[in-house]
Amino acid sequence: MSEKAAVLVAGSWGTALASVLADKMDVMIWTRNEAQKDEINEEHRNERFLPGVELSPRIVATTDMGEAVAGAKAVVIVAPSSAMREVARSLKAYWNEEMTIVHATKGFETESLKRxxxxxxxxxGCEEGRIVVLSGPSHAEEVVKRCPTTVVVASLVEEQAQRAQDLFMNSYFRVYTNRDMVGVELAGALKNIIALGAGMSDGLGYGDNAKAALLTRGLAEITRIGVEMGANPLTFAGLAGVGDLVVTATSRHSRNWRAGYMLGEGKSLDTVLSSMGMVVEGIRTTKAARTISEKYQVQMPIAQQLYHVLFDGIEPRVAVEALMGRDRKTEMEVMSLETWEQWHN
Incomplete structure (x- = not known):
């Protein structure tokens, strides 16, 4: 009998990861949408999220979570951050300790600020060490075409990360392990803010100089808050950090970049969201980051200005002027001396 994995839910990234898993095993993907279930099962397509892509016949969709999870060696959760708690709560009735639990969602729970x-x-009701996070530079549109892709899986328990590595790794999808789960999750979530800013910069017509500076200073900003929250600074120089930042902030495949671009063109946030048709995690994350920066007393000027654009109605050009007019700084102000010494020693 073939091994089986379950994927919750059938968005673009969930479907792409199901395609990776289908190279090795049967995959049952869970969706709430009856029409989407029928399209995947009868036509082997998921046109709303991955138009023009033919899916493996080993991917079967269901609207019954119990059926999806039954007998699965692994459960991969790719729900939007806003729905993660509800999906995990529903999963509790069906999972068991033998299953590898992987999530591939890049965001925070806005209300609690939890990863x-x-x-x-x-x-x-389990230890956090039972969970694995998958992250890194990986557009769903390229993964389903078997373009070479490299990601990282992180867990507090090395054995769990290795299980996920074995689960996903194949000839076009290379997987590294990492013990810094906090850093990998923070990097994956926070880079969406910088990608919004990069799209906005492009929408304003500011060119490559501005975007390069934004990505560089954005990475410093992500690293600064990440280290204060307990992450290893080296994680932000790896696949989950600079790798994911580059791919998300420079590609039209990126929802966050596209949303930022439309904002830079002068479109309202409501117009942007209605035209996207899919979740833009960076918008929710910007709101969370503002609260996190206040909680940890760490400056995040790019996130702060994006918050003003998104939620206070400030014009994008005014936000850029505010960033360019900040007090003089030294480039090496990435983290506090005390925190750096803790990691260095």
């Missing part, structure tokens, strides 16, 4: 692994562990 997704914490939310899942709380709802399943």
């Amino acid at each position: 997704m692994s914490v939310v899942i562990a709380e709802e399943l």
Whole structure:
């Protein structure tokens, strides 16, 4: 009998990861949408999220979570951050300790500011070390075409990360392990803010100089808050950090870049969201980051200005002027001396 994995839910990234898994095993993908289920099962397509892509016949969709999870060696959760707690709560009735639990969602729970692994562990009633996070530079549109892709899987328990590595790794999808789960999750979530800013810069017509500076200073900003929250600074120089930042902030495949571009063109946030038709995690994350920066007393000037654009109605050009007019700084102000010494020693 073939091995089986379950994927929750059938968005673009969930479907792409199901395609990777289908190279090795049967995959059952869970959706709430009856029409989407029928399209995947009868036509082997998911046109709303991955138009023009033919899916493996080993991918079968269901609207019954219990059916999706039954007998699965692994459960991969790719729900939007806003729905993660609800999905994890529903999963609790069906999972067991033998299953590898992987999530691939890049965001925070806005109200609690908790990382997704914490939310899942709380709802399943297990240790956070049972959870694995998958992240890195990976557009769904390229993964389903078997373009070479490299990602990282992180867990507090090395054995769990290695299980996920074995699960996903194949000839076109290379997987590294990492013990810094906090850093990998923070990097994946926070880079969406910088990608919004990069799209906005392009929409304003500011060119490559401005975008390069934005990405560089954005990475410093992400690293600064990440280290204060307990992450390893080296994680932000790896696949989950600079790798994911580059791919998300420079590609038209990126929802966050596209949303930022439309904002830079002068479109309202409501117009942008209605035209996207899919979740733009960077918008929710910008709101969370503002609260996090206040909580940890760490400056995040790019996130702060994007918050003003998104939620206070400030014009994008005014936000850029505010960033360019900040007080003089030294480039090496990435983290506090005390924190740096803790990691260095």
